[in-house]
Amino acid sequence: MARAKALKSDISIEAVLEAALELFSSQGYGATSMRQIAEKASVSVGNIYHHFKNKEVIFQRLLDRYWEVVLDPKLKLNRIFSKAEFPDDLEDLAEAIEEVVNSHSRKILLIYVDVIEFRGAHIRKFYETMADRFAEKYGKNLSERRKKGELAGGDPLVGVMLAVRWFFYFFTVEKSFGVPMHFGMDNRQAIGEFIKIMRYGVLPRGNDDGQSQKLHG
């Protein structure tokens, strides 16, 4: 039987990838040297080249690992996607996305490194296929529910994509960029406001309130 024994070389490879992730995500690709990676990984430069053809395949490998995470069907976010209960799942979506960003904030930064230094060469194709998969999985369920009148007019898929992208960007800026968005309120509160707007909009709903809509004077 095949044992999953941890080879010594695996430890080195892991150390190199971890060091490279740390450095690429905090300095960029071009500004990170192989010697820096070697030192941080407590490994010789020659050893790195024994395991990796060159600097770029290290970067590529790191991006591949992020895709594995994001595409994992066991990921909570993906399970929410396949249930497709928008907009009831907005809170769950926010929580799951926060979890992804918190757990993989540095890997997410690599995407921006790729955009800046490689013109998005490594990630473009992936993003396109991912968007398609998402639309297929989530979209069918949604359009059915819309026919039943559970959702307002317009393409419901847009609403989900909009929210998902916004959540991702929100937490990425907060966590990966390290820039608190500070809408003048707590994080959780800001998410709550966003969800409220997504569901009900910012214009007052006329029915149960004495105030009826008096816009466009």
Next chain:
Amino acid sequence: MARAKALKSDISIEAVLEAALELFSSQGYGATSMRQIAEKASVSVGNIYHHFKNKEVIFQRLLDRYWEVVLDPKLKLNRIFSKAEFPDDLEDLAEAIEEVVNSHSRKILLIYVDVIEFRGAHIRKFYETMADRFAEKYGKNLSERRKKGELAGGDPLVGVMLAVRWFFYFFTVEKSFGVPMHFGMDNRQAIGEFIKIMRYGVLPRGNDDGQSQKLHG
């Protein structure tokens, strides 16, 4: 009697900044060399160092120029801010932000370069002060209108910030990152869907089921 005469040296400085902007925004800071800048600007390396203390001040200068653009009261976007007619101004906001991003897509990329390679060192303070200024300008007007019942409950400023950030991100990804978001629809249509959701939410409004989005012609 200040002459606005264009000195010859100004032409060199301008060429250097233009070349540096092009290179920094497409390769990142660390991966761009002074020799590359010099060649693209048709200027000698020594000449660059005659006008700029070092490489980093070139980068800093470029970011400063972007702030000047964004803070200019004459900028259409800023004029919309000071009128604060949310959510009626959503279309105008989208258009103005698209204009800013289209006109300054490369400078916007510098922000991401700063985040990646300098941990946002150059931009952090600016963003904080800008958010405050925005909240002060736009916020007062909004809270008054909310008291008059023109807006739904919750902090109305969140809605504006939410929309503004989303528009910026949307156009930045489209134009600066060069990644078409392709929500399965036209750009203008996607913006329209977003605005509709912002105003009315995705849940159907009680008055007439499902078809309440007919106003705002």
Next chain:
DNA sequence: CATAACAAACCGAACGTTCGTTTTGTAATT
């Protein structure tokens, strides 16, 4: 059990280039 044989893992010096910056000297402008 001991050991020879072999490959994978690893190291660190060295290669040729290129880096950011400085120095030196000349042309242009004032």
Next chain:
DNA sequence: AATTACAAAACGAACGTTCGGTTTGTTATG
């Protein structure tokens, strides 16, 4: 004449990568 603008060469340091040699671990053989 004095100062600014510019170009070219040169500096030491650092770059990505290569390479010869050593250590380590496993397998085969006695």
